[in-house]
Amino acid sequence: MTLLKEFIxxxxxxxxxxxxxxxxxxxxxxxxxxxxxxxxxxxRVQMYQNIDPEAVQVMRATLLDLYGLEGSVLEQYVNFWxxxxxxxxxxxxxxxxxxxxxxxxxxxxxxxGLLGTSILIAWTxxxxxxxxxxxxxxxxxxxxxxxxxxxxxxVPYYIxxxxxxxxxxxxxxxxPLIGGARGTAAFTWEYISSVLHHGFLPALSIVIGATxxxxxxxxxxxxxxxxxxxxxxxxxxxxxxxxILLFYVARNTLLPQVTDLSLSLGALFGGAxxxxxxxxxxxxxxxxxxxxxxxxxxxxxxxxxxxxVGIATASLLIDLMYPLIDPRVRYR
Amino acid sequence: xxxxxxxxxxxxxxxxxxREEVFVVDVIITAPVPHNHNFWITGPHPLVxxxxxxxxLWIRDQETGERVMGAAISDPMYNDDFTQMSVELRDNIYWSxxxxxxxxxxxxxxxxxxxxxxxxxxxxxxxxxxxxxxxxKTGDFSVTFHLTEPTPRFHSLLEARWGAIYMMPKHVFExxxxxxxxxxxxxxxxxxxxxxxxxxxxxxxxxxxxxxxERSPAGIITGxxxxxxILEINYGGPDRKVIAMSRxxxxxxxxxxxxxxxxxxxxxxxxxxxxxxxxxxxxGEVSTRELIFNFGSETQPxxxxxxxxxxxxxxxxxxxxxxxxxxxxxxxxxxxxxxxPALTAIYHDPMEEWFQNLEIEIEEGVMYKPYxxxxxxxxxxxxxSEGYEVPGDTRAVFGSGWWAxxxxxxxxxxxxxxxxxxxxxxxxxxxxxxWELEVLSDTTxxxxxxxxxxxxxxxxxxxIDTSLAAHERTLYTSTNETGQFDISGDWFSFTLVDGxxxxxxxxxxxxLVVPVGEDTRTTGGHxxxxxxxxxxxxxxxxxxxxxxxxxxxxxxxxxxxxxxENMYSIPIVAFNKFVTWDERYWTGFPTFENPSSMPLxxxxxxxxxxxxxxxxxx
Numbered sequence: 001m002t003l004l005k006e007f008i009x010x011x012x013x014x015x016x017x018x019x020x021x022x023x024x025x026x027x028x029x030x031x032x033x034x035x036x037x038x039x040x041x042x043x044r045v046q047m048y049q050n051i052d053p054e055a056v057q058v059m060r061a062t063l064l065d066l067y068g069l070e071g072s073v074l075e076q077y078v079n080f081w082x083x084x085x086x087x088x089x090x091x092x093x094x095x096x097x098x099x100x101x102x103x104x105x106x107x108x109x110x111x112x113g114l115l116g117t118s119i120l121i122a123w124t125x126x127x128x129x130x131x132x133x134x135x136x137x138x139x140x141x142x143x144x145x146x147x148x149x150x151x152x153x154x155v156p157y158y159i160x161x162x163x164x165x166x167x168x169x170x171x172x173x174x175x176p177l178i179g180g181a182r183g184t185a186a187f188t189w190e191y192i193s194s195v196l197h198h199g200f201l202p203a204l205s206i207v208i209g210a211t212x213x214x215x216x217x218x219x220x221x222x223x224x225x226x227x228x229x230x231x232x233x234x235x236x237x238x239x240x241x242x243x244i245l246l247f248y249v250a251r252n253t254l255l256p257q258v259t260d261l262s263l264s265l266g267a268l269f270g271g272a273x274x275x276x277x278x279x280x281x282x283x284x285x286x287x288x289x290x291x292x293x294x295x296x297x298x299x300x301x302x303x304x305x306x307x308x309v310g311i312a313t314a315s316l317l318i319d320l321m322y323p324l325i326d327p328r329v330r331y332r
Numbered sequence: 333x334x335x336x337x338x339x340x341x342x343x344x345x346x347x348x349x350x351r352e353e354v355f356v357v358d359v360i361i362t363a364p365v366p367h368n369h370n371f372w373i374t375g376p377h378p379l380v381x382x383x384x385x386x387x388x389l390w391i392r393d394q395e396t397g398e399r400v401m402g403a404a405i406s407d408p409m410y411n412d413d414f415t416q417m418s419v420e421l422r423d424n425i426y427w428s429x430x431x432x433x434x435x436x437x438x439x440x441x442x443x444x445x446x447x448x449x450x451x452x453x454x455x456x457x458x459x460x461x462x463x464x465x466x467x468x469k470t471g472d473f474s475v476t477f478h479l480t481e482p483t484p485r486f487h488s489l490l491e492a493r494w495g496a497i498y499m500m501p502k503h504v505f506e507x508x509x510x511x512x513x514x515x516x517x518x519x520x521x522x523x524x525x526x527x528x529x530x531x532x533x534x535x536x537x538x539x540x541x542x543x544x545x546e547r548s549p550a551g552i553i554t555g556x557x558x559x560x561x562i563l564e565i566n567y568g569g570p571d572r573k574v575i576a577m578s579r580x581x582x583x584x585x586x587x588x589x590x591x592x593x594x595x596x597x598x599x600x601x602x603x604x605x606x607x608x609x610x611x612x613x614x615x616g617e618v619s620t621r622e623l624i625f626n627f628g629s630e631t632q633p634x635x636x637x638x639x640x641x642x643x644x645x646x647x648x649x650x651x652x653x654x655x656x657x658x659x660x661x662x663x664x665x666x667x668x669x670x671x672x673p674a675l676t677a678i679y680h681d682p683m684e685e686w687f688q689n690l691e692i693e694i695e696e697g698v699m700y701k702p703y704x705x706x707x708x709x710x711x712x713x714x715x716x717s718e719g720y721e722v723p724g725d726t727r728a729v730f731g732s733g734w735w736a737x738x739x740x741x742x743x744x745x746x747x748x749x750x751x752x753x754x755x756x757x758x759x760x761x762x763x764x765x766x767w768e769l770e771v772l773s774d775t776t777x778x779x780x781x782x783x784x785x786x787x788x789x790x791x792x793x794x795x796i797d798t799s800l801a802a803h804e805r806t807l808y809t810s811t812n813e814t815g816q817f818d819i820s821g822d823w824f825s826f827t828l829v830d831g832x833x834x835x836x837x838x839x840x841x842x843x844l845v846v847p848v849g850e851d852t853r854t855t856g857g858h859x860x861x862x863x864x865x866x867x868x869x870x871x872x873x874x875x876x877x878x879x880x881x882x883x884x885x886x887x888x889x890x891x892x893x894x895x896x897e898n899m900y901s902i903p904i905v906a907f908n909k910f911v912t913w914d915e916r917y918w919t920g921f922p923t924f925e926n927p928s929s930m931p932l933x934x935x936x937x938x939x940x941x942x943x944x945x946x947x948x949x950x
Contacts, residue, residue, distance in 0.1 A: 036810070039853040041374055043809055054462060055455025056856035062452050063374065095364040096375050097513065103364060106532050170575045176344045177576055178567055179535055183348055280568050282533035290362075293806040 008320065015316045022308035023084070023301070027077055030297045037093035037295040038063045069093075069297075080301065089302035094294035100302035103287060108306075110180045111283040114199050114275070115268040118206035123261050125207070126214020131250050133215065134222025146219065153212040161205040161278040168201055175201045178280030202279040206272065214257070221253035255326050259318050266314025267307065345581055347529055347538045347563060354538075354561035355918050355945055357933065358573055358585035362566045366530040366537045369516040371498050372451040380564050383938040384525040384539055386498040387549055389419060389438075390491040391937050394618050395922065395930035397674030397829045399491065400937065402549050403433060403499055403522065405473075408487035414479070414878065417486050421473040426547040427501050429520035435475045439467050440502035442477075450512030456497055459489055484878035488835055492936035493618070493828065524548035524943060525562055536565040550943040558943040559918065577603060577914050584913040584921065584933060589778040590659055593910040602915040606931060607924045610720035611729065613908040614931050615663035616672045618829045621779050623771070623787055623902040624822045628815050628848040628861035632769075634761065637749050641899040642692055642702070643742035644819075647794040648787060650734040651707055653904065655714045657786040658779065663906040664707065664731035667896050668826045670906035671731035678831040678885060679892065680732050686893060687733065694744045702741070705733035723924065731906060739794055759795045769798045772817035776805035780821035783904045787819070812859045815848035822859065823907065826892065832879035833888040834871065842868045862900060870894070918945045 041063050042056060064070050071079075083090050089100035133142040152160070168175045175197065176182070182194035225231060226249055234244050273285035284303055291299035345356065359379045368375060371382050389404040399407065406420035425433045445451050446460040463486055465478045479486055490497050501520050508514045519526060525539040539562045545551040550558075567573045567582065570592035576582035578599035588596075593612065596603045606614035625635045634640045654662045665671045666687065669679050684705070691699040708730035712722045722729055743753075750762030759767040769791060773784030781802060788800040803811060812820050827833045842865055844857030852859050870891040877884045895901070911931045913921045922931045922941060933941045 036851065039810070039813065039851050040806065042853045043813075054856075055452075055458035056853070058458035059374065059452055059455050060854060062449055092364075094376060097368070097373065098365050106364070110533075166575075170578065173344075173575075173579050176346075177572055177579065177581065178565070179346050179531060180533070182344075182346050184529055185532070277568070280535070280572060282531075282535060287364075290364075293804075295806075 011316055011319050015312050018312045018315075019305075019308055022312070023305055024077075026301050026304040026308070027080060030292075030295065030300050031073065033292075033295060037297060038069065040094065040294045041096070084305065089305070090298040092291075092296055092299045094291060094296035094299065100298045103299055104284065104302055104306065107282055107284045107287045110281065111268060111272065111276075111285065113195070114202055114281065114283065115206070115272050116265065117199075118203045119210065119261070119264050119268065121203070122207045122210030123214055123257070123264075126211045127218045127250075127254070127257055129211070130215040130218025130220075131222045131245065131253060134219040134253075135226055135245050135249060137223065145215070149212040149215045152208055153216060155209075157205070157209055158274050158278065160209060161202075161275060164201055164205050165278055180282045198281070202272075202275045202281045205279070206275055217260075218253060218257065221256070222249055225249045225252050258325065259322075262314045262318045263311065266311040268310070344579070345563065346531065346536050346565070347561075349538070349561050349563075351580065352917055352947060352949075353559065354563050355559035355942060356563045356565060356576075356581060356583045357942075358576075358582055359564050359566050359934070360587050363534045366527075366532070366534040367515060367517045369519075369521075369527065370512070370514055371495070371516075372445065372453050372456065372500075373512050374453050379934045380562075380938060381527070381537065381539075382495055382498065383523070383934070383936045384550075384562060384942060385521045385523040385527065387425075387433075387522040388490055388492040388496040388498060388936060389421075390487070390496075391940075392491055392493050392829055393929050393937050393940075394493070394672065394829045394932060394935065395616050395674075395927055397672075399830075400553065400940065402492070402936075403438070404490075408490075410484065410878065414482040414484040414486075414876075416476055416478055417483075418470065418474065418476040419487075419490075421475070422549065422552070423473045424547065424552065425522065425549055426544065427503075427520035427522055428526055428542055428544075429501075429504075430544075431501070431503050431520065433499065433522060434472050435469045437499050437502045438475050439469055440506065441497060441500040442467050444500060444505065444511065445497065448511055454495065456489065463489075482876055484876065484881075485832070485835055488879075494935050496936070522548065523939060524550045524558065534566075536563060538563050545943075550939045554940060554943040556920075556944055556946065558945055559947075562942060574599060577912070580914070580916055582914065583916075583918055584911065586909055586911045586932075586934070588910050588912065590661055590910065593912055596912055596914075600914050600916070603912055604915070604923075605910050605912050607723055609723065610715060611661040613661050613910045615731075615906045615908045616670075616930060617907040617909055617932055618670055618672060618675070618825045618827075619823050619907040620665050620668055620670045620825055620903050621777070621783065621905050621907060622668060622822050622824070623783070623904065624820050624860040625901065626815055626817050626820070626848070626859075626861060627863065628845070629818055630848070632818050634749060634751075638898050639692075639745040639748055640751075641902075643745040644791065645735050645899055645902045646702060646738040646742040646745070647796075648735070648790050648902070649737040650904075651710050651714070651737070652790070653783055653786040654711055654730070657782045658905075658908075660711060660715050660718070660720070662731075662779070662904075662908055663729070664711075664734050665903050665906050666703070666732050666734045667892050668824065668901060668903045669892065670825055672829065672906065673728070674829055675825075675827065675831065676728075676732075679827070679889065683889060683892065684732075687896075690897070692745075692897075694741055695748060700738075700741055702735045702738065703733055704736040707734045708732070742794065753795060757795050758797065767796050769796050770818045771798060771800050772808065772811060772820040773800055773802045774805055774808040774812075774821060775802045776808070777821070777823065779905060779908055780823065784821040810851070813852045814850065815852075815859060815861060820859065822901075824858075826895075827888060828879075830879060831885055831888065833884075833891065834874035834879075837874070837888075837891070838871050840867050841871045860901065864898075864900075866894065867891075915948065917948055919948050920945045 092098045092100050092103045095103055129145055133145055136142050169177050180198050231248050234248055273289055276283040276285045288303045357380055361379055363376050365375055371377055387403045389402050391400040391402050393400055403422055404419050405422045409418045442460055445456045449457055451457055463479055463483045465480045468476045470476050499522055524542055524545045528540045529538040541560050545557055567576050570588040573585045573588055574592050574595045577596050605612040627635055663671050669675050671680055687703040690703055691701055694700050708726040711730045712726040715722050752760045754760055761767045771784050771788045774780045784800055788798045791798040826837045839858045842863045844855045845861050845863050846852055846855055922928050929940050930937055
């Protein structure tokens with residue numbers, strides 16, 4: 001009972017407050033933008049052909065009604081929460097009559113697949129290689145890895161991505177130029193392999209940078225741990241090196257990195273906008289960009305809500321789990 | 333970046349169809365509702381889809397200016413007072429499920445649109461309620477519309493430039509309760525192509541030719557089967573379009589910049605645009621690129637002085653704008669009507685003498701003729717000095733004459749209104765402050781961006797403290813429409829391709845002007861916020877005159893003269909489109925040598941462009 005009251009409940013309340021404040025700010029910000037969804041819709045239909053001004057007035061009234069943008073901002077805010085609590089994020093204003101739920105549903109799978117996989121691969125690679133390089137700093141492969149990854153790390157992501165795009169779609173055109181897969185979704189090897197083929201290049205671009213980041217972090221942590229008293233004591237006690245590395249050094253260096261991993265996974269609902277843009281990959285980042293450009297309030301709020309909930313929940317979970325993985329902060 | 337050789341690419345299309353059977357078409361917008369073919373609602377539908385699946389009564393070709401018969405077989409026929417319009421329909425076209433198209437479909441379409449507020453794409457519901465009293469079936473393939481008041485342009489609702497009222501299959505739609513919510517995914521369709529596969533995100537969509545393609549208007553008109561498949565795909569930015577064409581994964585694209593087009597020429601040997609060589613691009617879309625004044629601006633009250641507007645025009649060196657900033661790939665226009673072949677014949681050529689005699693008063697009793705008819709020749713001379721061959725008459729290639737570069741005259745015009753120069757030669761406004769100007773520009777539109785830069789540079793050289801505010805399309809548009817600018821690069825044409833002005837010029841009516849800060853799209857007005865009552869009188873007088881009536885052209889000509897005399901905007905060029913296609917797999921795309929139709933394939937007439945294609949082997 002004490003655990004629930006003094007540990008879990010305050011964190012849960014904090015989680016609720018973070019979401020409430022975040023979503024409220026997200027509700028307000030698009031409405032401060034000069035881009036108005038109704039006017040953008042009118043601009044789209046007038047792109048190639050002028051429309052009788054009287055008809056424009058009627059269209060505007062119809063769109064306000066359809067989009068649910070009539071009434072005061074407060075009324076819209078209350079309606080928004082009513083809908084959200086029912087799991088309905090409303091209609092997309094730029095992709096009407098599609099709902100925001102459908103819009104997110106179409107793109108979120110690609111983002112989770114690409115970013116989730118890339119983050120996990122980069123984290124695993126970075127932690128393993130960084131730990132090894134930190135523990136064996138004078139080996140040739142350790143020095144080679146460090147020099148290579150430190151060279152790659154400062155390269156801005158968009159440049160790295162564009163170089164990969166040019167290298168493997170133009171000069172050596174072995175990867176597809178656009179899309180997440182070939183053909184219509186089906187549980188066949190042909191389709192699954194096409195998903196892997198399409199995702200490889202954007203994933204590689206993310207993995208390279210993220211691995212370098214994780215490698216540097218992990219190596220630094222390992223170097224610090226390696227010089228600590230208990231490791232030196234274990235070495236003097238002639239404990240097996242593998243045991244020292246895995247159970248003394250790596251275990252301790254993992255703690256901050258697990259926190260970072262969970263926050264990274266929580267943030268993946270925000271998407272990988274640059275990767276999606278450069279590689280023409282479908283995902284939530286592009287959906288968000290389009291929504292911002294078109295003043296699609298509902299889609300902006302829906303995606304941001306997802307992102308806020310993702311990060312807040314990841315923080316909550318790691319907060320709750322930390323005592324389990326770190327005996328030093330275990331709740332007493 | 334593209335100059336190094338690449339390995340020969342193997343097409344990796346997102347669909348499993350033989351490359352030689354599919355024509356791959358670039359679209360510039362990803363439509364997130366690819367399965368939704370309900371084009372009667374307001375939604376982000378794919379740009380090309382409507383042309384190959386749907387039919388309107390008529391199509392207007394922007395290259396030839398001619399009306400092309402769609403589902404109709406006659407021109408619109410009005411009674412004397414324009415209160416009735418009749419039309420004869422084709423008796424040989426069929427929906428894709430085999431049911432014949434008849435007058436019942438047309439009547440059902442307009443009555444349904446009129447009765448259903450949710451079916452108001454492009455204002456059809458509102459317009460039909462305003463204009464159409466009733467519709468009468470006069471035969472299985474003939475219909476008469478009874479109009480609420482004399483409406484000489486009622487047919488424009490049914491005649492597509494980009495789009496118009498699309499025919500509905502009555503035998504299917506009459507059984508649908510909620511048409512605005514109906515996605516119309518499974519047809520039947522009246523066009524020659526049917527959707528077969530799509531990317532759920534809307535990046536691509538595959539269409540297959542109907543087996544009975546010869547029972548569609550495009551099939552009947554061309555007599556050619558066209559490609560078996562059409563794949564619409566949004567490759568995104570120009571860099572990926574260039575790569576896609578070099579890999580053989582794209583047959584045609586548009587909306588690229590000159591540099592990307594040049595890269596395509598280097599990496600796709602069979603690629604070309606309208607001209608086989610210089611100046612390459614197609615400049616026949618009925619649209620101009622202009623600099624507009626913000627007449628609602630409180631910081632630039634002198635824009636209301638005609639002489640100030642003329643001074644700004646005369647401070648521009650148009651030859652340098654075209655050659656230095658656009659590489660000579662532009663077609664000039666000195667009024668807000670593009671110099672397309674059709675419109676040059678209707679307006680530019682008949683007005684040429686008037687332009688040459690036009691005079692403005694510099695000082696009391698001192699007149700000046702600002703028009704320089706030799707500017708196209710000057711551009712041609714520059715092109716030849718650069719080693720280019722000019723493909724034909726200079727006026728046909730580079731457009732009309734323009735205003736002479738006369739900074740000395742501009743000086744006198746400004747000084748006449750109290751402007752002065754400081755010791756450094758910089759202009760001071762009549763109230764003694766440095767004259768600051770901001771030119772708003774749309775970075776998405778390459779031409780607009782280029783001449784926006786040019787104007788800012790030239791006015792700066794002239795002594796005005798000028799800056800360029802360049803924004804991406806969405807922000808540019810909202811900034812433009814809410815009047816947050818001094819001078820803005822804009823795009824429009826005062827007339828349709830047939831020379832009719834009212835349907836497009838009516839947005840300049842003073843009644844539609846909203847104050848700065850409010851969005852002009854709320855009223856359907858124009859961002860320039862011009863409140864001249866005489867413009868309103870022109871527009872009001874145009875309403876009741878038939879578009880084919882000679883007096884309509886006379887009135888429009890008078891309006892254009894009034895506009896030019898007052899320099900209410902500074903038109904720069906006709907719209908240049910680097911519509912670029914690769915003849916590796918398909919041939920028959922319209923060209924300067926074979927101007928059978930417009931190459932603007934995303935308009936309704938694009939259906940004929942596609943239908944005319946032939947595989948290269950044949």
